[in-house]
Amino acid sequence: MNTIHSLIAKTAVILGALSLSLFAGVALAAGGAQKEIETAIQHAQFAAKASTVDQTHLHLHHVVNCLVGPDGKDFDAKAGNPCKGQGNGAINDAKAGSDQQKLLEDALVVAKIGLDNSRPAPAIGCARAVNVLLEEADNAM
Secondary structure: OHHHHHHHHHHHHHHHHHHHHHHHHHHHHHHHHHHHHHHHHHHHHHHHHOOOHHHHHHHHHHHHHHHHOOOOOOOOHHHOOOOOOOOOOHHHHOOOOOHHHHHHHHHHHHHHHHHHOOOHHHHHHHHHHHHHHHHHHHHOO
């Protein structure tokens, strides 16, 4: 009888620990997305206020890196990663299929358009649009 009680107690402890680790993982992902979005917003603002197209591109790369994370296909390590240690990329850390995730994906598309544009005014316009999308995503949490 003691063996059964001991087994039940051990199982309860294991299930409790598993539940806590799963909950912590979900909380970390949500917290990671929030920090990554806030950092991406800062860099979208830097990109929109940059004095050269190269500076705009650099900060748009930072936005892309924060959105896709270090394992993302659009990640550019040479540009730097201001979101290092904050999560796995805001798109990955957002709730799958949520409005927030869709806004982040839209921000990625617009940021890439800005990166492809070598003229300052359109690149800055894209940075401004990215900022608006990221602010909406931040409010969608």
